[in-house]
Amino acid sequence: MTQTTTDRPSGRAGGAVVPVLAFAGIVVAVMQTLLVPVIKDLPLLLDTSPADATWVLTSTLLSGAVATPIMGRLGDLYGKRRMLVASLAVMVVGALVSAFTSDLLLMIAGRTLQGFAMGAIPLGIGLMRDMLPHERLGSAMALMSSSIGVGGGLALPAAALVAQHSDWHALYFGAAGLGVLAIALTLAVVPESPVRAKGTFDLPGALGLSAGLVLFLLPVSKGGDWGWASGTTLGLFGAAAVVLLLWGLMELRVPAPLVDLRTTARREVLLTNLASIMVGVSFFVVSLVLPQLLQLPAGHGLGRSMVVAGLCVAPLGLTMMFTAPVYARLSARYGPKTTLILGLVIIAIGYGGGLGLMDAAWQTVVTSVVIGAGIGLAYSSLPALIIGAVPASETGAANGLNTLMRSIGTSVSSAVIGMVLAHTADTVGGVEIPTLHGFRISFLIATAAVAVGLVLALFLPGRRPSEQHPRLRASSEEDANLEHAEAALRGFRGRVLDAAGAPVARAEVTLTDRHGRRAGATVSADDGTYALAVPARGPYVLAARAAGHAPLASPARHEGDGRPVDLDLSLPGETVST
Structure with missing residues (x-):
């Protein structure tokens, strides 16, 4: 997806x-x-x-x-x-x-x-x-x-x-x-x-978080009136711990x-x-x-x-x-x-x-x-x-x-x-x-x-x-090169190529996780190289697109072990421009 x-x-x-x-x-x-x-x-x-x-x-x-x-x-x-x-x-x-x-x-x-x-x-x-x-x-x-x-x-x-x-x-x-x-x-x-x-x-997660927050913040706010060692205060703190723990286990599933x-x-x-x-x-x-x-x-x-x-x-x-x-x-x-x-x-x-x-x-x-x-x-x-x-x-x-x-x-x-x-x-x-x-x-x-x-x-x-995140950093070529070098050590790397095997510069490469959420994005260098870090192990979809070419989506998997996965992305033939 x-x-x-x-x-x-x-x-x-x-x-x-x-x-x-x-x-x-x-x-x-x-x-x-x-x-x-x-x-x-x-x-x-x-x-x-x-x-x-x-x-x-x-x-x-x-x-x-x-x-x-x-x-x-x-x-x-x-x-x-x-x-x-x-x-x-x-x-x-x-x-x-x-x-x-x-x-x-x-x-x-x-x-x-x-x-x-x-x-x-x-x-x-x-x-x-x-x-x-x-x-x-x-x-x-x-x-x-x-x-x-x-x-x-x-x-x-x-x-x-x-x-x-x-x-x-x-x-x-x-x-x-x-x-x-x-x-x-x-x-x-x-x-x-x-x-x-x-x-x-x-909705269950929202209700669970709401209950846990109320149980925690209520004694924080009223503990001075009720007494910090009172049964009400300690009981609410204990209930908050239990509810938030159960909520966390549910959210992981x-x-x-x-x-x-x-x-x-x-x-x-x-x-x-x-x-x-x-x-x-x-x-x-x-x-x-x-x-x-x-x-x-x-x-x-x-x-x-x-x-x-x-x-x-x-x-x-x-x-x-x-x-x-x-x-x-x-x-x-x-x-x-x-x-x-x-x-x-x-x-x-x-x-x-x-x-x-x-x-x-x-x-x-x-x-x-x-x-x-x-x-x-x-x-x-x-x-x-x-x-x-x-x-x-x-x-x-x-x-x-x-x-x-x-x-x-x-x-x-x-x-x-x-x-x-x-x-x-x-x-x-x-x-x-x-x-x-x-x-x-x-x-x-x-x-x-x-x-x-x-x-x-x-x-x-x-x-x-x-x-920093692509939306927070400058887009100079030097910065892009530093990002590529860092990401290449812990994610996917490779080249974006056209149908003839020639490198494609300035292609947009995006990384999507198994839930369909964007996990990263970059732009290929002049020689077609790209690199994207992964947040965790698991299956991903690498998508690439460039002007004059049809887009490409390629499934891939990373084990999250800090080692790079080499994957070239070959874009289909040129699209017909009107």
């Missing part, structure tokens, strides 16, 4: 595609951030207990974690633009539900629907990967990946201003309006991707899994996902600590207003946005692994310096700028590393899983930092108030997470930019 879709850009992507997709990502971030200014007031606003009020935030986290990999896979199967619009539409419905109610249960239901918008990030990255030429792809993916931070940074002061001077329900009306605008722009500007994965949607665990277990993908968790931890710590530090009264904080606090933290997101073009240049020269390492080092410097910069508002701005620059570089590197390691038909699901890893990092960060601040708080008038000591411990925890991420990044396979 051969893959009928293409690994090349559709050619229909206009100049407005990247800004529109980035705007969709920013809308998702606004949805996530709009309640931050009123978190402490939610029990009063909803007439409920503090423990019950936290479900308004937890529900969004859980639905977002579940929806992200599922929407990514649905996008691979049925169209990424279609699923992007669906994600945003569900968010708009959820925002309107929340806008018209102050009832706790309805608010939780609305926020649950809003969490589905999280799938927009990997879907947007997948659309860019399918449509954009390589010279635009790096900076575009960097901007899309950083849009969560950009939107969060811009939304904080805006949401604080609205919450301080208007009815807080206006926040939801604003989010719904932005969602409708994002849908309209997407339909008007963004073409549908022609790339499709083979197979059907893995189905022909078209929701998540291809064999691909996910590859060194580059696995280490990138683990590093993503650490980056997620580091991003959320600064987002959680600095607003509280700025707003708490003198003696515990800097005594600034809600709006001033939002403005001081806004540079965190703005710096992430401005690092996107910087990332593109650095990655083109040194590769995404290097930019990830550089980003993590800058984050560590920001947190290390931030330990001594908690005495004035301007100092928090410096901390925001430095950490934002590091997170921008790190976040921008992650999709490039994932896309460079998976087939084209799996980019939506793979980036969805990567986005999920970041969400798990923020969830774990929220639980751990919440516990630290609670245990180091002072009790004033019966109210627990975080202390500078707790904030500094939180920064140390973030620094430790960055250090773990740095170690993981150092063990990523070292690749020159010329060895």
Whole structure:
């Protein structure tokens, strides 16, 4: 079975595609951030207990974690633009539900629907990967990946201003309006991707993953309220381990899994996902600590207003946005692994310096700028590393899983930092108030997470930019030769010939696995030689086509032993041109 879709850009992507997709990502971030200014007031606003009020935030986290990999896979199967619009539409419905109610249960239901918008990030990255030429792809993916931070940074002061001077329900009306605008722009500007994965949607896999994620993230989010050693918390963690283990065994047996665990277990993908968790931890710590530090009264904080606090933290997101073009240049020269390492080092410097910069508002701005620059570089590197390691038909699901890893990092960060601040708080008038000591411990925890991420990044396979995925590297002849030499050592190699046995230059050669998924692509050299690496042992189909020749598809098998398989591809006679 051969893959009928293409690994090349559709050619229909206009100049407005990247800004529109980035705007969709920013809308998702606004949805996530709009309640931050009123978190402490939610029990009063909803007439409920503090423990019950936290479900308004937890529900969004859980639905977002579940929806992200599922929407990514649905996008691979049925169209990424279609699923992007669906994600945003569900968010708009959820925002309107929340806008018209102050009832706790309805608010939780609305926020649950809003969490589905999280799938927009990997879907947007997948659309860019399918449509954009390589010279635009790096900076575009960097901007899309950083849009969560950009939107969060811009939304904080805006949401604080609205919450301080208007009815807080206006926040939801604003989010719904932005969602409708994002849908309209997407339909008007963004073409549908022609790339499709083979197979059907893995419903049992989706249900199993959803159950496992809920069982894991629920005690992570609520463990501080329930008690980390309570029977409920430990029981849910144990159930999560069992469900996810059974889900993994099932996914290894189905022909078209929701998540291809064999691909996910590859060194580059696995280490990138683990590093993503650490980056997620580091991003959320600064987002959680600095607003509280700025707003708490003198003696515990800097005594600034809600709006001033939002403005001081806004540079965190703005710096992430401005690092996107910087990332593109650095990655083109040194590769995404290097930019990830550089980003993590800058984050560590920001947190290390931030330990001594908690005495004035301007100092928090410096901390925001430095950490934002590091997170921008790190976040921008992650999709490039994932896309460079998976087939084209799996980019939506793979980036969805990567986005999920970041969400798990923020969830774990929220639980751990919440516990630290609670245990180091002072009790004033019966109210627990975080202390500078707790904030500094939180920064140390973030620094430790960055250090773990740095170690993981150092063990990523070292690749020159010329060895990246074909859609992420330059197309110079020197780079192509380096790729051929590397691939020839661990895959198929040979020559593309015409009917008379003469070499065919610039022929497109593609590799398809037994599931019909594209596993690699290259172009033959001037002497007709080609080389393609294989991701694993098994049967493949090598297809070749060139102008003036009929296409050829040749079955082949590789044992995955690191030795090359020599296979010449003889194209049929010339086609008749009209």
